[in-house]
Amino acid sequence: MVEESVRLDGHIIDSLTLSKVMDLILTHGGTYEITNFQIGRTKTDASHAEISVRAPSQDDLESILHLIGQHGAVRPAHDVEMLPAPADGVFPEGFYSTTNLETAIRLSDRWVPVERTEMDCGIVVRQDGAESLASCVPLHRVKQRDQVVVGDRGVRVTPVPRRDPSDVFSFMGSEVSSERPKELIVAATVQAMREVRATGRKIVFVGGPAIVHTGAGPQLEAIIHRGWIDVLFAGNALATHDIERALYGTSLGVDLETGAPAAHGHEHHLRAINAIRAVGGIRPAVESGLLSSGIMHACVVKGVDFVLAGSIRDDGPLPDVITDSVEAQDAMRERVRDAGIAIMVATTLHSVATGNLLPASVRTICVDSDADSVIKLMDRGTHQAFGLVTDCEFFLKELAGKLGTT
Amino acid sequence: MDFAVSTHRLLMCAPDKYGLLYEINPWMKLEVQPDVALAATQWQELHRVLTQEVQAEVQLVDQADGAPDMVFTANAGLLSQGRVLLSRFRHPQRQVEVPYFRKWFEERGYDCLEPPEEVYFEGEGDALFAGEILLAGYLKRSDIRAHQWVAAELGVQVLSLELTDSRWYHLDTALFALSPNLIVCYPGAFDEYARLVLEGNFETIKVEEEEALQFACNSVVLGDTIVMPAGCPKLKSELESRDKTVYTVEMSEFLKCGGACKCLTLFLR
Numbered sequence: 001m002v003e004e005s006v007r008l009d010g011h012i013i014d015s016l017t018l019s020k021v022m023d024l025i026l027t028h029g030g031t032y033e034i035t036n037f038q039i040g041r042t043k044t045d046a047s048h049a050e051i052s053v054r055a056p057s058q059d060d061l062e063s064i065l066h067l068i069g070q071h072g073a074v075r076p077a078h079d080v081e082m083l084p085a086p087a088d089g090v091f092p093e094g095f096y097s098t099t100n101l102e103t104a105i106r107l108s109d110r111w112v113p114v115e116r117t118e119m120d121c122g123i124v125v126r127q128d129g130a131e132s133l134a135s136c137v138p139l140h141r142v143k144q145r146d147q148v149v150v151g152d153r154g155v156r157v158t159p160v161p162r163r164d165p166s167d168v169f170s171f172m173g174s175e176v177s178s179e180r181p182k183e184l185i186v187a188a189t190v191q192a193m194r195e196v197r198a199t200g201r202k203i204v205f206v207g208g209p210a211i212v213h214t215g216a217g218p219q220l221e222a223i224i225h226r227g228w229i230d231v232l233f234a235g236n237a238l239a240t241h242d243i244e245r246a247l248y249g250t251s252l253g254v255d256l257e258t259g260a261p262a263a264h265g266h267e268h269h270l271r272a273i274n275a276i277r278a279v280g281g282i283r284p285a286v287e288s289g290l291l292s293s294g295i296m297h298a299c300v301v302k303g304v305d306f307v308l309a310g311s312i313r314d315d316g317p318l319p320d321v322i323t324d325s326v327e328a329q330d331a332m333r334e335r336v337r338d339a340g341i342a343i344m345v346a347t348t349l350h351s352v353a354t355g356n357l358l359p360a361s362v363r364t365i366c367v368d369s370d371a372d373s374v375i376k377l378m379d380r381g382t383h384q385a386f387g388l389v390t391d392c393e394f395f396l397k398e399l400a401g402k403l404g405t406t
Numbered sequence: 407m408d409f410a411v412s413t414h415r416l417l418m419c420a421p422d423k424y425g426l427l428y429e430i431n432p433w434m435k436l437e438v439q440p441d442v443a444l445a446a447t448q449w450q451e452l453h454r455v456l457t458q459e460v461q462a463e464v465q466l467v468d469q470a471d472g473a474p475d476m477v478f479t480a481n482a483g484l485l486s487q488g489r490v491l492l493s494r495f496r497h498p499q500r501q502v503e504v505p506y507f508r509k510w511f512e513e514r515g516y517d518c519l520e521p522p523e524e525v526y527f528e529g530e531g532d533a534l535f536a537g538e539i540l541l542a543g544y545l546k547r548s549d550i551r552a553h554q555w556v557a558a559e560l561g562v563q564v565l566s567l568e569l570t571d572s573r574w575y576h577l578d579t580a581l582f583a584l585s586p587n588l589i590v591c592y593p594g595a596f597d598e599y600a601r602l603v604l605e606g607n608f609e610t611i612k613v614e615e616e617e618a619l620q621f622a623c624n625s626v627v628l629g630d631t632i633v634m635p636a637g638c639p640k641l642k643s644e645l646e647s648r649d650k651t652v653y654t655v656e657m658s659e660f661l662k663c664g665g666a667c668k669c670l671t672l673f674l675r
Contacts, residue, residue: 010550010554011564014563015567015599016599017550020599044563074551
């Protein structure tokens with residue numbers, strides 16, 4: 001059992017607010033004890049109650065406190081507690097572990113917003129003159145003696161508001177299904193992209209190599225050429241197979257025009273990597289004229305920022321691939337700032353990696369032919385993700401069509 | 407200036423820059439735009455009925471650029487004895503209205519108060535007097551914590567009523583008081599506790615959903631006279647059977663933004 005005290009003020013008897021709060025606690029699996037109660041002496045006097053709320057788990061307690069908070073039951077605000085980090089890359093014992101939700105901390109009796117919202121980090125507080133600044137910091141970036149929030153007292157987390165019914169993503173509850181009107185979902189994605197564009201935030205695209213294998217490469221290329229993507233996250237494979245297609249017309253040795261395996265086609269991807277390594281990278285390959293089409297070519301030509309993160313099974317890899325995972329994470333972390341929407345297509349690994357870095361307020365759509373990919377993303381905390389189980393070629397064709405026609 | 411309590415002094419804002427530019431309630435659909443010329447005609451008729459038929463004193467505030475909902479003056483704040491409890495709108499789209507209203511009030515000698523930090527309050531839209539009691543809506547727009555503030559500032563009893571249906575997002579879309587003991591309301595807009603509170607404290611005239619959707623409850627009460635939206639014949643005849651004088655005004659173009667007669671007026675007290 002975990003416990004928290006709340007206070008409730010106002011005309012809580014006449015309005016039945018106290019009854020409602022008590023009922024809500026009970027119907028949501030908690031129990032309560034009224035520890036202090038002062039009833040208003042006249043009709044215009046406010047009453048005051050202090051209630052100790054208990055629940056089986058911290059999560060249950062948080063959800064009850066959030067619920068009754070809407071009816072005026074507030075936690076007395078205490079300042080956060082902080083301890084210095086004992087060493088570089090080590091949080092103090094009992095550190096507060098963040099969620100991907102908007103968070104604020106109480107410092108000197110005011111709420112300070114925590115910047116760089118990200119799950120599974122600590123909160124580090126720094127002084128900027130008289131002002132205190134709080135931000136989410138991943139474990140490997142904390143420095144010895146940084147002031148780190150410990151415990152959850154004085155930390156306030158704001159759940160993602162339910163989207164307005166008029167919001168295009170509102171009919172997309174956070175669940176996975178193949179039983180959905182897919183074209184409608186693509187249309188909603190397009191509208192969301194336009195909205196994000198209008199507010200000046202970034203559109204992040206995360207892609208896997210199946211985009212190239214299924215023949216959807218030219219669709220993504222067209223979307224990039226039309227300026228609809230600000231940041232691309234992928235691995236060695238997407239870039240390699242895209243470049244293989246550009247240089248040899250094959251993907252994993254299969255001719256993308258005829259569908260037939262090309263002679264010695266299985267070597268093509270290695271030869272493609274070798275060719276790029278020979279000129280020093282993707283950008284030099286574009287500048288020298290070696291690479292003149294494809295997704296990566298479009299990124300270079302359109303100035304789209306990309307991060308290629310390596311993995312243990314990579315061939316080569318391409319010189320642009322960041323092989324140090326932590327370094328790759330940091331590169332991605334910097335580029336998701338100001339993201340308004342993340343579109344994840346046909347990759348579990350990079351989708352989960354990106355999801356880990358995103359605040360829950362970023363609209364996230366995950367498209368995969370396998371429901372597992374979406375489920376994994378949500379299981380790892382990216383609850384805001386909307387999953388669409390479909391072939392990536394269909395999705396990208398529709399998306400390119402809808403973006404291109406207007 | 408004269409702060410004498412009068413239920414017949416109102417603030418209105420002519421719809422010179424009215425429009426539907428965003429969607430912040432279920433009534434607003436960007437593809438269903440109001441006819442602004444017709445809206446102006448409807449507003450003029452409401453103004454005429456209030457000033458000439460009812461002989462209320464109506465003051466006007468100019469509509470600012472980029473504040474299309476400023477016509478709904480009920481949401482500017484809650485007034486009592488020369489003090490204005492200013493609004494803090496939940497939606498940023500409407501927060502732009504506050505400085506314009508504030509300026510208008512301050513220039514006329516009103517004492518303006520802001521809600522406490524991080525508390526939303528949408529003025530008379532969510533706060534209506536029934537005699538000495540203030541009925542106050544919350545959850546959709548105003549926070550219940552605003553009620554504590556209003557109660558403390560005005561020294562009145564506040565009954566907090568939870569609104570549960572986004573179509574009746576402000577209290578004044580679902581309820582009005584005819585007298586200290588008699589209210590008109592659409593019960594479907596409230597949670598069960600609020601319904602118990604209303605039934606326990608007042609005699610209630612219940613509006614059916616069909617008329618509640620025509621904003622029957624968004625009516626202006628001026629003594630024994632009620633100015634209400636057209637298209638609500640059942641409530642109209644109920645009120646007339648209670649010896650009330652009823653005027654109806656076509657409000658179709660304001661309904662497209664989720665407002666009607668009451669939303670377009672604010673009591674100056």
